[in-house]
Amino acid sequence: MPADTTDEFRKAFKNRLENPPKGKVDHIVTPGNDLAICGGITVIDSAGHTPGHISFYHKESKTLVAGDALMIENGQLNPSNPGYTYDIEQSIKSLEALLSFDIEKVICYHGGLFEGNVKERLSEIIQ
Numbered sequence: 001m002p003a004d005t006t007d008e009f010r011k012a013f014k015n016r017l018e019n020p021p022k023g024k025v026d027h028i029v030t031p032g033n034d035l036a037i038c039g040g041i042t043v044i045d046s047a048g049h050t051p052g053h054i055s056f057y058h059k060e061s062k063t064l065v066a067g068d069a070l071m072i073e074n075g076q077l078n079p080s081n082p083g084y085t086y087d088i089e090q091s092i093k094s095l096e097a098l099l100s101f102d103i104e105k106v107i108c109y110h111g112g113l114f115e116g117n118v119k120e121r122l123s124e125i126i127q
Helices: 007-018 088-100 118-126
Strands: 041-045 054-058 063-067 070-073 076-079 105-108 112-115
Touching (some): 041 088, 070 105
Antiparallel strands (some): 054 063, 070 076
């Protein structure tokens, strides 16, 4: 987190990550599930930014919905912001699993859409 972040905020942020808000659950998905909707969607374990974080791969369009597992800054695909990531080492390790998918586009919560050589950029991030 930024150097000027108070200890109180740091503790509250960590607590929020470890104890996310609860809501009504109608269907549980787990990493490895293939959902027979929208032309096929695979659930991917992308823990690290938060415990239990998942991403989705839309097979038909070869699009990864990365959530907070990745972000885009100045047009470049990057890992989640280390200052706001629960376990950066796990976050980077989780990105390795993405290399097995034929990804042409990535949608990130922070930054929007990335198109380009996704596998090459993921390999750079992992190293």
